[in-house]
Amino acid sequence: MTDKGKILAFPHTAAIEAEAAAWVARFDAGEVSAKDQAAFQEWLNRSSLHREAVAEYGTLWSEFDALRPLTDGGQAGQEAGTRHPAMVKQAMPWLAACAAVVVAVVGGTVFFRPAQPSRAAAKLERHVPVQIFYETAIGEQKKITLADGSSVILNTNSRLNVDFAAAHRDVHLVRGEAYFEVVHDKTRPFTVHAKNYVVRDIGTAFDVHLSKAGLVEVRVTKGSVEVAPANGATVPDAMKSLGVLVAGHDIVLGRSVERAEVVSSADMGRKLAWRQGQLIYTGQPLGEVLADISRYSDIKIELADPALASLPVGGAFRTDQIEAIFTALENNFGVHAEWIDPQHVRFTSSLEKPSSRN
Template sequence: MAVRETHRDIDRAASAWAARQDRGPLSPDDAAALEAWLRGDPRRRGALLRARAVSLISESAQALGPDFDPETFAEPRRARLSRRSVLTWSGAAVAAGSLGALTWATSAAGAVISTERGEIRLVPLKDGSTVLLNTESRIRVRYDDGQRHVTLVKGEAYFSVARDERRPFVVEVGGRRLRTAQAGFRVRKLDDDPVDLLVSQGLVDVSAAPLFGAGKALAVSANTRLALADPGHRSAEQPRPMAPEAVTRELAWRDGKLAFEGETLAQAASTFARYSDTRIEIRDPLLAREPVTGLFAASDPVGFSRAVAQVFDARLQREGETVVLSRGAQPPAAAQ
């Protein structure tokens, strides 16, 4: 009876194939052997894509360290609190690439801080808290003697809140108030999607903003995600616990990375569009539905597309600011 390969066996083989591809074009015999290997188990394509992602973005593998596990994308396991963990809690862990740190002082009316597409900005607050703004995001900050108040106008932000016994830290978003004494949490507000809260450390109380009336606060603890309903439909909200490695994947953008775990190629292309003017267009509906797994640089949609093209036997073509992925017949050339 044949023994079923483990995920780790597949990952080792995928890493070996990725290394052989990096050394140069495969011979016809090797290319045929790779195709036969890929057809042997549906898990192998995802494993090769993960291996190619690490190979194409070597700095990602170096940052994740020797204990990187491609199945979980968890950070390296350490027996004690590391410098990286301390920096993350204090809000000083910054993203690679186009990251700017902004020092500022608020007036009584507050200050508006924003990022452009592809920009990630670390905002130190005067109480020791920090806000890490993701691409195309905007916040309004107002501190007074009674509370520390931030409004998320749009986009995505990770808050690392320093303890202040006299003043609570309040984030207002979409008619809701998120209140904490000390926590690390991400809030996302994109277009018409529900506001998304992910608490990685501490405890956050969620309630309606004063304009929408009083109500019982919902406590959201660490490693928990909550999609915020409209203020009038709070009873439908259900906090969802998440594994620590899933939280790490969800927050990979803080390091300038995008982590996918089974999303379709079309969904991945949409996510990359938040970070770059270069668009990924998929002209084959079946290819668009292929699942994607891997860790990629948010600012490198072309590198991502190359990895996808190699793993899924697709054709890559540049048309101005668009990267076209296709299979089957050769697409018509762009008009000159």
């Protein structure tokens, strides 16, 4: 028989989640007295929903290098090589509610352990704003996994600013080159900003190179991308509708389309061999080869004889052995590497006598 004098109220989940966030924030701040612990224990014992509410926030915290005694730190800091306070800028009240812990009650005692990923936590993670940067030194390459599962390979002397939020995934190539393999999500567009142009993912893998001259080169290896001028960019009318590029397309953008071509998969692989730490040339002119090599070293490279600029060069070289490339050019292509000082090499014709390196 039902007792009509009593009403069973279902728990208000939003209120429970808010209370869970407050408890996690308090524990994280270290302002927990014995009285607080007892109150927390009582709160946990009210229902499984209360315990699950803390777990739902669990996995998010480890993404932001917080609660270091409880986690191993954020991946972004590890990938970037060094930690820096400015690398992560989130709303602290939200982060305080997302500590990577699950609270378990055993024998009346509260224990903390790293949380296992949950479907709800993964869903919530999409709404956490993330602003972070990655960069490489001259001669360095680095592979990064972003919070959405997309991967990036940064080439030498590059910087990438990442801005993820609930409705967008924006990355800004500040300098250098990056190869992207994007996890497609039509509800959160993935957009690469480079100089005056944006490249939007349509389910793809692609490379974006921002040269020192300010040119933007886009190479598509899989799927397709949409290329368009950035908002507010001053470009000619002919550049305002660039359209979609599919796999095999290689385009260079400046004030106009500097170059647009469809290349074979073999040629695309050659151009992107830097991802495997290689530089491969198949008859490119020496001037172009030296300009490319210079990206991987802080040695000043000078081509003294303009006539040598068109000399075709072929071969495969390692990006971490730049001076070996100089030797190979001397031995096989009739040029001399004349060392002006340890940080300056001048290429001259083989008819000229080279000076010894200081």
